Amino acid sequence: MSRTHQHTPHHGQSGHHPGHHPGHHDDDGDGGQAEILELDAEVLAEHMASITAWLPLKSEPHQIVDLGSGTGAGTFALLRxxxxxxxxxxxxxxxHLRLLREKACARGVDSRVRTVQADLDTDRWPDLGTxxxxxxxxxxHHMSDxxxxxxxxxxxxxxGGLFAVVELAGFPRFLPADAPENRPGLEERAHAAADDFHAQHVPHRGADWGPMLAAAGFTVEDExxxxxxxxxxxxxxxxRYAYAGLQRIRGVAAPALxxxxxxxxDDLLDTDSPNALLRRDDLAVRTExxxxAARRP
Structure with missing residues (x-):
């Protein structure tokens, strides 16, 4: 099994969310989460395309299931x-599924998309074909089991089918390490506080899925x-991605900061502040x- 490290800088793209829960969710948070998912899809579109192009398939798939599809970043990358x-x-x-369906209709691919609302944390999954x-x-990483x-x-x-598990190595970083000027390292401290929260509530975040896939009977072909x-x-x-992301991290990290x-x-997130995040010209998206890629024998 090989591990490939690819550094892909990209400048000036027009246009990693903490993850969407495929099981239970908070309806009130759907709108904010949908925004992050949409921005993630827009900003990281080229990286998603590189992953779909890399998949070690023996033949082109005709039937695909996107588990925890959110608003469709993976679905539309796979359709392309x-x-x-x-x-x-x-x-x-x-x-999320309603938005995905609307986008499929707008792009003229609605005949190639089926949406299924389901809680994947239950014992019995709906019929998703073969x-x-x-x-x-x-x-x-959101699955309870x-x-x-x-x-x-x-x-x-x-x-002989393929299972592709894509996971983030944490939420993206957006600010330089020495920013903001009055509190250098603020973003890392906020991430550390959020990581403590997620370690308690989302224990499989950052897991090595290779051994778990093998234990479940898959042959892990590549990583x-x-x-x-x-x-x-x-x-x-x-x-906008940085603003939405740091706003969401604040909601989790605030008690520990x-x-x-x-x-x-709060000064960074205040759009009227002279120090507002959206006024900066040194933002980036850095993550892994x-x-x-695991095959069913």
């Missing part, structure tokens, strides 16, 4: 990569880590994504 395929998008959020490829991007979920995927797949380093400058989409750090973070 495999023009003869049909995708079943599965998510717990009715709002796909040649199952795709799960930033969703497996990932071992059970992996076995369900194995039973779902056609013999690849992609380093994302997108320099945004004054790119509007990168700015010092008053000084919280005040500095790892993909495991």
């Amino acid at each position: 990569r495999f023009p003869d395929a049909h995708v079943t998008a599965v998510d717990t959020s009715v709002g 796909p040649d490829l199952v795709w799960a991007s930033a969703s497996m 990932p071992v059970r979920a992996l076995r369900n995927v194995r039973e779902l797949l056609a013999p 690849r880590t992609i380093t994302v380093d997108i320099h945004g400058g004054r790119d509007e989409a990168v700015g 010092s008053q000084e750090d919280l005040a500095a973070l 994504r790892t993909v495991w």
